Amino acid sequence: MIKSAQGFYETFERREPGTKATHFCPGCGHGIIHKLIAEAIADLGLQDRAVFVSPVGCAAFCYYYFDTGNVAGPHGRASAVATGISRALPDKVVIAYQGDGDLGAIGFNNAFQAANRGEKFACFFVNNSIFAMTGGQMAPTTLPGQKTTTTPFGRDVVKAGYPLKISEVFNQLEAPVYIERVSVADTKRIMQAKKAVRKALEIQRDGKGYAFVEFLSQCPTNWRMDALQAADFVTNEMEKVFPLGCLRDRSDMPAPAPKPIPQKTLGDLFHSSGNGKEAKLDESFREKKFKFSGFGGQGILSLGLVIAEAAGSAGRFVSWFPSYGPEQRGGSASCSVVISGREVGSPTVDNPDVLVAMNQPSLEKFLPTVRPGGTLVYEASIPLTMPVPSGVKVYAFPAMKVAAENGVPKAANTALLGALTALGLHGLPEPEILAALDASFAAKPALVEKNRKVYKAAFAWAKENLG
Ligand SMILES: Cc1ncc(C[n+]2csc(CCOP(=O)(O)OP(=O)(O)O)c2C)c(N)n1
Ligand code: SF4
Ligand SMILES: [Mg+2]
Incomplete structure (x- = not known):
């Protein structure tokens, strides 16, 4: 039974409606640690900003207690989940709560990497030297000689290794702002733990970086002890292996600022015109799906982008979806374009209306x-050596030849654009197509006229020979 702190829900509905009792066993350290955190969240006024990431283990149900944002992570992944939340929502105060099985065993790497990157969250690490929830198996933190269900004769360090001192390991890293080991075995120690919780949360409130607090915590049930014996075990046995104290406090130092990332629009990145206007709903327009494919470097993605741009300028809904994959290394690249009279449901194109293929693999x-x-x-x-599906119209267009004969051998993609216009396959107004083509060479203005010439020649060739 714990007295409700403000950061908790009014009542805990996990066990029975209206109760204020947690599900923890009597004498368990988790309940004390929960209370310290709930009080600190409320006292620091962080309830609306706090997002709690609960672990797998005896604390798995902390979302029944904390009246804050709550996310449940898979076993050992609370630090990875906390990383995602704090990066996506930098104004939140993110708390990863993890046991020693959770953080020290299955989840060690992602917790360690998050600490090494100095992610902005508080990691509360509950070391009860055992996998408690699953019935008392050895954890990385189990003491030498300690009996567990999987070490019935006591942990043999020759076979099972030494206890993992997570705080000391994390203290080898550059990034963490604060690392402290505390205990919740008696009142004096709990008061120190309370200060550590607050400090870790203040660091989050101020956006300073990664804070790690390790709690030595009692598990009377799996240690087969009563509450007092368990508290003594923490103080007399665990503290010998895991000494208490602050290993690092850099909370007075200014938070390092990341290098600013230049904000680029898709238009900047792909040299598109940025002339798109608001798309208009047009239920009568039949959606058209294109697949453009060829070798990486043939300009196949740009060809799709020019058509997507032109469609946007013509007021259509449009998506452009490139696919690079390993194909960039000598294989094929492709992009899918959907032009629609309504919002595009999916940018992927499995069965195109129009396929433009510039190489054999495509x-x-x-x-x-x-x-x-x-x-x-x-x-x-x-060579077209394979059977053509029934009902599919085929045009062989000498794009490379037309481009070369008109002075720009690399502009086979522009030649194809001219052919697509001549064959009426994109159905877009030519001024929009030409504007999008010009805009695609915004960074290389010398190529604008040259590509226009290729486009026109290709248009004429296609009209005469394929139309
Ligand atoms: C992927 C996965 N593997 C195994 C489990 C089983 N499991 C539940 S809790 C737990 C260990 C929890 O130990 P710890 O993190 O120390 O928390 P405690 O219960 O001691 O507080 C394990 C292995 C699980 N839930 N998910
Ligand atoms: S099994 Fe141990 S850690 Fe789990 S609730 Fe009981 S005392 Fe706490
Ligand atoms: Mg544990």
Whole structure:
């Protein structure tokens, strides 16, 4: 039974409606630690900012107690979850609460890496020298000689290693702001633990960085002791291996500021025009799905982007979805473009209306996926050796030849754009297409006219030979 602190819910509904009793065994350290944290959250006025990440273990139910934001992490991953929350919501005060099995065993690496990165959260680490919830198996922190269900003759350090001193290990890292080991075995020690909890939360309140508090905590049930014996065991046995004290306090130092990241828009990154206007709902427009594919470096992603840009400028809803993968190293790259009269449900294109293929692997991969009634436009120098699905129209277009004959051998993608316009396959107004094409060369203005020339020649060739 613990007296309710303000940071707790009024009553704890886990066991029975209206109770103020926790589910912890009598004499368990978790309840004391919970209370210290709840009081500190309330006293520091952090209740609305606090997000608690609960562990797996005897404290798994802390979301029944803390009247704060609560997220349950998988076993050992509270530090990873806390990292995500504190990065996504930097104004929150994030608390990872973890046991010694949780943090010291299954979750050691992600907790250690989070400490090493100096993530902005408080990690409250409850060391009761045992896997308590599962019935008292050896934990990394089990003392030499300590009997557990998996070390019935006592922990043999030759076979099972030495107790892992997590605070000392973390103290080798540069980033943590604060590391302290405390105990909740008696009143004097609890008062020190209370100060440590507050300090860790103040560090979070002030956005200073990573704070780690290790609590030596009693588990009378699995230690097969009564509450007083368990408290003595913490003080007389655990403290010998895990000495109490503050290992580090850099809370007076200013928080290091990360290098600012230049804020770039997609338009900056892909040299798009930024001329898109607000899309208009047009239920009569039949959604068109495109797949553009070829070797990495053939400009296939830019071709898709120019069409997506033009569609945006024409007031359509549009998505552009590139796929690089390992294909960039000599294989194929592709992008999917969806042009729609309403919000695009999914940017992926499994069955394109129009497939543009600039190399053999893309033909082989995507031709069987073109929907009946769809169209294939492919680079004419590639041998088309595979069967064409029924109902698919095929155009062989010599994009590389047209581009080379018009002075820009690399502009086969622009040539394809001209052919797509001539064949009426994107259905977009030509001024928008040309504006998007020009904008794609904003960083290389010398290429604007040259590409226009390729585009026009390709348009004319396609009209004459394919139209
Ligand atoms: C992925 C996964 N593996 C194993 C378990 C079983 N399990 C539940 S609690 C626990 C150990 C908890 O020990 P500790 O973190 O020390 O917490 P305590 O119960 O001692 O407070 C384990 C292994 C689990 N829930 N999930
Ligand atoms: S088993 Fe141990 S750690 Fe779990 S609630 Fe009981 S005393 Fe606490
Ligand atoms: Mg434990």
